[in-house]
Amino acid sequence: MPKFAANLSMMFNERPFLERFQAASDAGFGAVEYLFPYDHPAEIVADALATAGLKQALFNMPPGDWAAGDRGLASLPDRRAEFLKGLDLAVSYAKTIGTPLLHMMAGNAAWDSPASIAAYKDNLRRAADATADAGIGLVIEPINTRDMPAYFLNDFDRALEFIDDLDHANVRLQFDVYHRQILHGDVIMALRRMAPKIGHIQIAAVPTRNEPTTGELNDRLVFTEIDAIGYQGYVGCEYRPAGVTEEGLGWLKAVQAPDTGTRPTPE
Numbered sequence: 001m002p003k004f005a006a007n008l009s010m011m012f013n014e015r016p017f018l019e020r021f022q023a024a025s026d027a028g029f030g031a032v033e034y035l036f037p038y039d040h041p042a043e044i045v046a047d048a049l050a051t052a053g054l055k056q057a058l059f060n061m062p063p064g065d066w067a068a069g070d071r072g073l074a075s076l077p078d079r080r081a082e083f084l085k086g087l088d089l090a091v092s093y094a095k096t097i098g099t100p101l102l103h104m105m106a107g108n109a110a111w112d113s114p115a116s117i118a119a120y121k122d123n124l125r126r127a128a129d130a131t132a133d134a135g136i137g138l139v140i141e142p143i144n145t146r147d148m149p150a151y152f153l154n155d156f157d158r159a160l161e162f163i164d165d166l167d168h169a170n171v172r173l174q175f176d177v178y179h180r181q182i183l184h185g186d187v188i189m190a191l192r193r194m195a196p197k198i199g200h201i202q203i204a205a206v207p208t209r210n211e212p213t214t215g216e217l218n219d220r221l222v223f224t225e226i227d228a229i230g231y232q233g234y235v236g237c238e239y240r241p242a243g244v245t246e247e248g249l250g251w252l253k254a255v256q257a258p259d260t261g262t263r264p265t266p267e
């Protein structure tokens, strides 16, 4: 069974951000991820992580003005300076907190705009170099068009094309099973095919984005596949608990029980 990281942007929301670290540890998690730490000094976040005895799995680069609708800046040619400033800030936070991975969000832009494609490729290269210099991995994540209709990166194969085109050892795919299932389905075969390029995995039920194992997918089989492809990283529990976070953790204990399933192979 994979190692799981609690996503503190969605889970343990019954308390303020800095108190979620201890709550995740108390609930049995060994690692955490979240969208953005930037509302708090990096040293304070690092301290909350260490005090709770947790490892950091991943967080995102600054997204621009989230409240105003920004969802990242990488594909926005006219926000270049802000993107680079955010990259510096993210690397600085990553070094202090000690995350092995940063996620570069693409932003809202037409997927076929030549200017946005050029900006995205250029910014991806800059981010790849800056994170590699700092010893931190970089991931990009396709996001489904129901949750983010205007998002630039909404196709898994297109994300792989950007990764292959850049050909930079530091850039890999953030495979969010929830987005994959909504956008394309065929989750298990995609995990198998994309395995060498996967840098991080996340999970939630489809379509509710609630607790894993409560949606349309056989998540236990997905976890078996994640093990089978040799994935060694964390699986981020990026779901919105249907009720109180701790009361919804039964799925985790259930999937950690011995597995008798077999790995499917299509004819």
Ligand SMILES: O=C(O)[C@@H](O)C(=O)CO
Residues within 6 Å of the ligand: 035, 060, 103, 105, 141, 143, 176, 179, 202, 238
């Ligand atoms: O899937 C998601 O929504 C996140 O992983 C993210 O980074 C952007 O919201």
Ligand SMILES: [Mg+2]
Residues within 6 Å of the ligand: 141, 176, 202, 238
């Ligand atoms: Mg995700």
